[in-house]
Amino acid sequence: MRAVTIQDKELVVEERPDPEPGTGELLVRVRAAGLNGADMLQRRGAYPAPPGSPPDIPGLELAGEVERIGPGVRRFGEGDRVMAVVGGGGQAELALVHERAAMPVPEGLDWPQAGGLPEAFTTAHDALFSQAGLGPGEHLLVHGAAGGVGTAAVQLGRAAGARVSATVRREELRPRVEELGARAIDPEGFGEQGPYDVILELVGASNLADNVRALAPWGRIAVIGVGGTGPVGEINLHMVMVRRARIHGSTLRDRSLEEKATAARRVEKQVLPLFDEGRLTVPIAATYPLDEVEQAYARFEAGGKLGKVVLLP
Amino acid sequence: MRAVTIQDKELVVEERPDPEPGTGELLVRVRAAGLNGADMLQRRGAYPAPPGSPPDIPGLELAGEVERIGPGVRRFGEGDRVMAVVGGGGQAELALVHERAAMPVPEGLDWPQAGGLPEAFTTAHDALFSQAGLGPGEHLLVHGAAGGVGTAAVQLGRAAGARVSATVRREELRPRVEELGARAIDPEGFGEQGPYDVILELVGASNLADNVRALAPWGRIAVIGVGGTGPVGEINLHMVMVRRARIHGSTLRDRSLEEKATAARRVEKQVLPLFDEGRLTVPIAATYPLDEVEQAYARFEAGGKLGKVVLLP
Numbered sequence: 364m365r366a367v368t369i370q371d372k373e374l375v376v377e378e379r380p381d382p383e384p385g386t387g388e389l390l391v392r393v394r395a396a397g398l399n400g401a402d403m404l405q406r407r408g409a410y411p412a413p414p415g416s417p418p419d420i421p422g423l424e425l426a427g428e429v430e431r432i433g434p435g436v437r438r439f440g441e442g443d444r445v446m447a448v449v450g451g452g453g454q455a456e457l458a459l460v461h462e463r464a465a466m467p468v469p470e471g472l473d474w475p476q477a478g479g480l481p482e483a484f485t486t487a488h489d490a491l492f493s494q495a496g497l498g499p500g501e502h503l504l505v506h507g508a509a510g511g512v513g514t515a516a517v518q519l520g521r522a523a524g525a526r527v528s529a530t531v532r533r534e535e536l537r538p539r540v541e542e543l544g545a546r547a548i549d550p551e552g553f554g555e556q557g558p559y560d561v562i563l564e565l566v567g568a569s570n571l572a573d574n575v576r577a578l579a580p581w582g583r584i585a586v587i588g589v590g591g592t593g594p595v596g597e598i599n600l601h602m603v604m605v606r607r608a609r610i611h612g613s614t615l616r617d618r619s620l621e622e623k624a625t626a627a628r629r630v631e632k633q634v635l636p637l638f639d640e641g642r643l644t645v646p647i648a649a650t651y652p653l654d655e656v657e658q659a660y661a662r663f664e665a666g667g668k669l670g671k672v673v674l675l676p
Numbered sequence: 677m678r679a680v681t682i683q684d685k686e687l688v689v690e691e692r693p694d695p696e697p698g699t700g701e702l703l704v705r706v707r708a709a710g711l712n713g714a715d716m717l718q719r720r721g722a723y724p725a726p727p728g729s730p731p732d733i734p735g736l737e738l739a740g741e742v743e744r745i746g747p748g749v750r751r752f753g754e755g756d757r758v759m760a761v762v763g764g765g766g767q768a769e770l771a772l773v774h775e776r777a778a779m780p781v782p783e784g785l786d787w788p789q790a791g792g793l794p795e796a797f798t799t800a801h802d803a804l805f806s807q808a809g810l811g812p813g814e815h816l817l818v819h820g821a822a823g824g825v826g827t828a829a830v831q832l833g834r835a836a837g838a839r840v841s842a843t844v845r846r847e848e849l850r851p852r853v854e855e856l857g858a859r860a861i862d863p864e865g866f867g868e869q870g871p872y873d874v875i876l877e878l879v880g881a882s883n884l885a886d887n888v889r890a891l892a893p894w895g896r897i898a899v900i901g902v903g904g905t906g907p908v909g910e911i912n913l914h915m916v917m918v919r920r921a922r923i924h925g926s927t928l929r930d931r932s933l934e935e936k937a938t939a940a941r942r943v944e945k946q947v948l949p950l951f952d953e954g955r956l957t958v959p960i961a962a963t964y965p966l967d968e969v970e971q972a973y974a975r976f977e978a979g980g981k982l983g984k985v986v987l988l989p
Contacts, residue, residue: 494922564913567913568911568913571911571913580930586913586916586917587917589913589914589917594912594913594914594915594917595910595911595912595913596910596911596913597908597909597910597911598881598884598908598909598910598911599907599908600877600880600881600884600899600902600907600908600909600925601902601907602907602925603899603923603924603925604899604900604902604907604925604926604927605925605927605930606925607924607925607926607927607930607931608924608925609807609922609923609924609925610916610922610923611916611920611921611922612913612915612916612917612918612919612920612921612922613917613920614917614918614920617893617918617920618920
């Protein structure tokens with residue numbers, strides 16, 4: 364198979380042996396694989412793949428057809444359309460996925476959307492609902508709402524009956540985030556537009572002090588991205604106490620198989636039916652063939668896009 | 677009635693009109709009233725009483741006999757021994773308590789212990805279980821374990837099957853905290869003795885960075901006191917993400933009647949039976965009559981005590 368490989372911080376597409384599906388595993392012919400911030404970090408050597416994943420083939424999510432199944436597989440068969448969050452190795456023609464981490468691709472969803480769905484919607488759903496406990500009628504703020512996770516979070520918040528505000532740095536992208544159901548606002552001065560019951564942080568620690576200040580009593584902050592302005596900031600714990608606030612941090616990648624499988628079951632149950640109903644969409648900023656992986660990564664890092672950048676092997 | 681009053685940051689015991697119990701309220705003849713950090717702040721003008729509480733009579737907890745009941749009271753009658761967390765007004769001969777905020781005093785518990793129980797055990801129980809979800813077998817760290825909330829938390833953690841470590845600044849108090857069931861350690865270098873599943877922070881933001889670093893995956897930090905080293909500190913959100921950590925802050929005082937009542941029901945159900953079984957105790961550092969309130973506050977602020985300072989009106 365051909366695969367994107369990381370060699371000395373360069374991306375090189377090269378031939379690798381086809382992987383063999385072990386017990387419980389699916390060998391998937393990858394049709395689409397979304398890019399994520401973690402790929403950028405991994406390429407720079409700052410985020411090694413977890414044990415059990417290919418160490419030098421990036422790619423945290425993928426969609427494709429089951430090419431072959433390993434022993435003991437029960438949920439899927441050859442030819443089934445599946446998608447999944449994986450620990451790595453998604454940006455290749457073939458990839459291994461444990462069947463408990465795999466989800467069926469909703470009918471009518473095309474490959475680019477299916478390849479850009481798993482990481483963004485699992486991350487957003489896990490943060491908003493499993494962690495922050497977002498409920499209908501609450502006021503959600505999404506920081507950095509134009510990206511993959513951000514556009515997923517805006518739509519999920521709306522679908523769940525929350526009122527959604529969203530900071531979007533680039534003015535030209537704000538109308539498109541509004542089409543997804545949010546009130547799009549300038550990051551400057553977001554603190555005056557609260558209070559917020561839940562804040563999803565995708566930008567960095569620079570928002571932290573204002574986030575806490577703008578929380579409603581019993582408010583929650585879920586931090587799942589700090590790539591914009593960095594991880595280190597100052598916090599006033601007395602204000603956290605007075606707000607009776609809760610701050611969550613999380614990543615998907617380092618989770619165990621059973622944790623990833625549990626998150627996948629929740630997405631199957633609570634998110635995929637909304638795709639079937641046409642209430643959710645995966646905005647695609649751009650797609651690239653495998654050979655243009657350098658351009659794809661450059662597009663991802665350039666910013667100013669709405670939604671996902673997806674490789675099509 | 678005679679009451680402690682705050683006049684220009686001085687504590688003055690003076691005569692006030694007896695309060696009248698309204699609908700749902702108990703008039704309680706106060707036998708014991710524990711001191712808390714909030715009283716020290718209120719005295720200095722830094723923590724005004726919430727609406728509906730006496731603005732100038734301190735006292736967040738009390739125990740005593742029901743002297744008279746207001747209209748509609750169902751749970752208690754004259755002569756019943758009750759105790760409660762209140763918004764203020766506890767440090768007086770008489771105080772009003774809504775019957776939904778009141779708890780029965782366990783048989784065999786003397787007045788000083790009953791007067792020092794409600795705030796400490798409700799705060800500790802709420803933080804450890806309702807917020808941080810402490811479970812059996814987990815490793816709990818209590819920072820500042822020699823005080824009222826600290827000694828309550830150590831005992832509750834042990835009673836619930838957790839392994840408990842406890843930082844105690846004064847070496848001479850460590851054996852007494854160990855008698856309560858904890859491994860008592862020097863605050864210096866606590867980070868090397870983890871990982872911890874739950875950390876109860878009663879000291880301040882100076883511990884924050886090491887707290888996050890010493891957490892186990894899915895660990896929780898509950899911040900309920902910052903009087904020792906202050907509220908402001910630096911945090912690395914990337915580390916919070918990698919740990920999949922959760923940070924809670926809370927106070928009891930500003931909560932609504934229904935929130936206080938809910939917390940009281942949990943304490944009745946989950947804590948008071950352990951007093952009946954003799955598995956919990958309220959360590960009393962010192963007691964003072966109402967007229968020696970200045971000495972009582974000075975004793976509280978001097979530190980180096982184990983457990984509660986309690987006024988006996």
